[in-house]
Amino acid sequence: MGRRRKAHIVEEVSIVDVVEKGKAVGKTADGKVYFVDGGVPGDVVDVLVTKKKKSYYVGRAIHFREYSKDRVEAFCTHFGACGGCKWQHIAYEAQLRHKQSIVENALVRIGKVAPETIYPILGAPETTFYRNKLEFSASNKRWLSKEELSDESISNGQDVLGFHAPGTYDKVVDVEKCFLQAEPSNTIRNKVRALLKAKELPFYDIKAKEGFLRNFMVRLTSIGELMLVFSFGKKDDALIKDFLEEIRTTFPEVTSLHYCINTKMNDTILDLDIITYHGKGYVEEKLGDIRYKIGPKSFFQTNSSQGKNLYDVVVDFAALNGTENVYDLYTGTGSIALYLANHCRQVVGIEEIADAIKDANFNASMNGIDNAVFYAGDVKDVLGEGFRQKHGKPDLVITDPPRAGMHPKAIELLLALEAPRIVYVSCKPSTQARDIELLSDKYKVTKVQPVDMFPHTFHIENVALLELK
């Protein structure tokens, strides 16, 4: 029998900061650095070290010697188990402070820039029930807490519906009430669970890839439209019809009901055929004066009220006078492009998902906008010299890439365009800062506005205005 290793516990670690992925940073008197799960800046803790790296340690807080004044009681019973709102134990004002410093540090350390003006982060007006979209997973394996794991009378072989526990792909936290999405989201999820049980439909076995319901998505817009998209693990037309009919009659407020069959290894539905079972096939959302069609596969800002505030920052930084030619890179369903269209001469959007471009064109005509054109394709392939000749040199480029940021080739093409101004919208400050550094030969950063789209999480949106030197 191998000998048990002695636990490596470090005493009196002062938590001094948090970093982009939400991990707390601690230091000991001898200057060693610890990334600590469960810490809040201001805490003094003892840390159980789980990993040792060259220049730092990783671990979790197992004993609190002092509590930070920024600590608050988490309001959700699933806090800790569910990966959703990891910062619920930090006062909202302090969350904002930390997000602000994460943005500033990224710009200085990674971007190597000192922006002329960094505005204080725009806090969200609603800090609960702010998401318009949530996805739930069904599983026949319930995630168990540490206490439950040591109780032999509790098995994880339970049928559950909720969110994947962080770090596990096959175990799901059974969610009773989630504070992220307004009603009827909780009622629908709980009813779906009850329905599956009443009809004895097997909850999905993620390892064996078997079962009836796999996941489903709820999208609820601020004008009261409601979309449900169910993803089934097996094509069984009779069972699916019976189930969807029950959902349709129980929730007459659903305006667009969809399903797909997913027998793949992964959960994404973007590459699957989505069938409309009932309703118009999409929902509409309204930001400012613009109405948007959102299909089952479309990307759309998940916090509508803060999404509008974000777009208002873009309008403000864009400072358009009506004569400009604007490019909107990574345009999705044309959301920013259409929001700006009435402020400029022409706007040209690029997006790689062809369905989103169809929605963008639909959105333009639905809003009576005739100065917006959209192209389906990868920015790094589309944005060449031919594109510039066809659409004219841009006076302003909006870029809003996914978390990974822009491809180096897309950055090169952007540099070659030499647009006088770029408004860079980002959901990941570190990749934005990396791209800003790549652009810094020709551009300086003049204004920065962080926006909190996701209260109680460590996610940050940031808008930067870059001007040609």
Ligand SMILES: C[S@@+](CC[C@H](N)C(=O)[O-])C[C@H]1O[C@@H](n2cnc3c(N)ncnc32)[C@H](O)[C@@H]1O
């Ligand atoms: C953060 S979203 C921004 C969408 C839009 N600006 C908005 O506010 O709703 C990023 C978008 O970029 C698209 N995308 C990702 N990689 C791309 C690429 N290489 N070329 C073009 N579009 C891409 C995604 O499909 C997604 O719609």
